[in-house]
Amino acid sequence: MLEQLSELRIGGTGTVRQNKLNKVPIKGKKELEKKAVPRGTADVLYQADQVLVAWKDNKAVYMASNIHGADMEKTCRRYSRVEKREIQVGLYFPFCR
Numbered sequence: 001m002l003e004q005l006s007e008l009r010i011g012g013t014g015t016v017r018q019n020k021l022n023k024v025p026i027k028g029k030k031e032l033e034k035k036a037v038p039r040g041t042a043d044v045l046y047q048a049d050q051v052l053v054a055w056k057d058n059k060a061v062y063m064a065s066n067i068h069g070a071d072m073e074k075t076c077r078r079y080s081r082v083e084k085r086e087i088q089v090g091l092y093f094p095f096c097r
Contacts, residue, residue, distance in 0.1 A: 002050045002064055002065075002066045003050070005066060006048070006049055006050065006066045011065075011066055011067030012064075012065065012066055012067070013063065013064070013066075013067060013068055014063070014064060014065075015061060015062060015063055015064075016052070016062040016063070017062070018060060018062055021052075021062065024045065024052065025045065026043050026045050026052060026054045027043040027054045027060075028060075029059075029060045032054060032055075032056045032060040033056070033059060033060050037056055038056075039056055039057065039058075039078070039087075039089055040055075040057075040089045041055070042056070043055075049066050050064065050065070050066045051064070051065055051066075052064045057078070057089075075088045075089060076088070076089060077089075
C-alpha cells in the first residue's frame with residue numbers, strides 16, 4: 001500500500017501487524033519480546049522512500065512510513081514494571097505520547 005501511496009505522492013504512516021510482514025527480513029515478534037532485549041531496541045529496514053521499524057515497547061511494535069524516517073531523536077518517559085518507576089526510553093515519532 002505504501003508503494004501505491006508513494007506513486008500518488010501521498011504520505012502515509014501506520015502500524016503493521018507482524019503476521020502481515022511476509023518474508024520481510026526484520027526481527028520477529030518472538031525475538032523482540034525476549035526478556036533479554038531491552039526496551040527501546042529497534043530494527044530498521046529501508047526500501048526506496050519507505051521505512052519499516054520494528055521497535056520494542058512493552059510488546060513488539062511495527063511501524064511503516066513513506067514520510068517519516070527512523071531517526072531516534074526523542075525520548076519519552078515510560079513506566080517500568082521491573083524498576084517500578086518511570087524511565088527514559090528512546091522512541092520513534094508516532095509512538096511518543
